[in-house]
Amino acid sequence: MATYIQRLAAMTDRPLELVQADGAALPQRLVPAHIERLKAYQPGRPPRQLMQELGIDRFIHLASNENPMGPPKSALDAMQEAMHGVHRYPESGAFTLRESLADIYRVGVENIAVGSGSESIMANIIRAFLSDTDEVVTSEGTFIGFYVLVNSQGSKLKLVPLKDYHFDLDGIASAITDKTKLVYLCNPNNPTGTIFSRTEFEEFMRKIPEHVLVILDEAYFEYTMGVAEFPDSMTYRYDNVITLRTFSKAYGMAGIRLGYGLGHDYLISFVNKVKLPFEPNMLAQVAGVAALQDTEYLRQALDNNDVGMKIITQEFQRLGIRYIPSHSNFVLVPYGSADRVAALHENLLRQGIAIRPLSAFGLPDCFRVTIGLPDENEAFVKVFRKLA
Ligand SMILES: Cc1ncc(COP(=O)(O)O)c(C=O)c1O
Structure with missing residues (x-):
């Protein structure tokens, strides 16, 4: 027998007869069309799972524009x-x-x-x-x-x-x-x-x-x-x-x-x-x-970002990689094609480093990398150098 959820899901494809208090039928879709059309958010694999799979004990998050310093x-x-x-x-x-x-x-x-x-x-x-x-x-x-x-x-x-x-x-x-x-x-x-x-x-x-x-x-x-x-x-x-x-x-x-x-x-x-x-x-x-x-925490966070931004962008310059000069805590890199971005993303993940491919943002040939802590930036630069 179909479960309640299966029956509900089946109903989204056809009008659902709701019965009002006075007994009259009210034809209505269970889920409005614009909600049916929504694409669900696709989260990446959880870092803990990746770390287990890869047998590594540290994961470098450069994918979500977070502040790497930890909370104040x-x-x-x-x-x-x-x-x-x-x-x-x-x-x-x-x-x-x-x-x-x-x-x-x-x-x-x-x-x-x-x-x-x-x-x-x-x-x-x-x-x-x-x-x-x-x-x-x-x-x-x-x-x-x-x-x-x-x-x-x-x-x-x-x-x-x-x-x-x-x-x-x-x-x-x-x-x-x-x-x-x-x-x-x-x-x-x-x-x-x-x-x-x-x-x-x-x-x-x-x-x-x-x-x-x-x-x-x-x-x-x-x-x-x-x-x-x-x-x-x-x-x-x-x-x-x-x-x-x-x-x-x-x-x-x-x-x-x-x-x-x-x-x-x-x-x-x-x-x-x-x-x-x-x-x-x-x-x-x-x-x-x-x-x-x-204000001291904020100053340190901004200093860390300035230093890290220099390390990463100087490496891009040295390698002849085009990047878009940034006023933020991340950098966008147009990287040629969606396939190149996917390969880089996968190879970095295998080394325990996450960046953000940007197809969901409508920029499929680009990736974004967030500034990390000094040793995280160094690790990214070192691996990127080999992959680029
Ligand atoms: C431009 C922009 N606005 C809003 C948000 C969401 O921020 P919050 O964590 O305050 O909801 C983000 C998060 O990445 C963002 O990049």
Whole structure:
């Protein structure tokens, strides 16, 4: 006999007769078509399994743009202390964390949304503002998490090609129509590491109608905040822009899932209305407050990144390998073909090193490598030299 799940799965191929309380039949699909079309996330093989298969005791993660230094000790201490209180719900509204952020950015608490990763805030923005007749415009070759969220909402997603691995802001502005509700910009962009400049951004914003909401994803902000031409979105006051930042990258806490959004209180109020009430969790909230004060950790993380970026890119130069100069904690390498990328990926994995092939990002002939610790970068360079 077919299991319940098998029977449910079979139903997704044909209309399902639901019976309403008054007995009338309501023909309906079990799963909406746009959800049926979604491609499931394909995780790589878990490192522990690979390590067992390969008989190695160390795995070098250069695939996910994480900070290799480990979490800040200040955040670990704060979580250790808060752990004794986890039988209680977290502070509702995450006021302490939002107040810390408000102090730093000199805005009101009502201008700040926090969530389980900036991706959760992205999801809440989409939930709050998008209906299925709205269109969304962004670039090809940017953060795929955003595509997945828009597709799962059933809204139309218009993708403008990258221009020499950069966001084409003119192309995006031209793609906007009366139906466009949302534009997503990622600066620096993942996976290219490129930025658009202050002048480009200001010119772009002049063309954007007021009915269009702009998400400015600055997940890698800290790596580029010293660059004069970088348009730090917090130095502008556009009512229709929501900035997203995260503790997952430079702050070294991807696993705790903590991010924040900054914008006009009117917009933020809706984001906060649709969010899950006790998100982010208690440990994430205290870790965030502690990490924000830990400027020494941040300095060390950025130094480590600068040094590692030099080691890896100098090696690419020495080998005559083209790479795209990056303002972030990773580098994109156009590597000729998808087959070459696949072979490199597999060969590096066999040596216990993970990089990221980029076919899922629409860049099948490219890979991305994240900056690691000094000895991890050396290990990558040494193996890459032999394989390239
Ligand atoms: C551009 C960009 N935005 C958002 C995220 C998700 O960040 P978080 O861990 O805060 O959800 C990532 C993670 O890789 C990213 O690269």
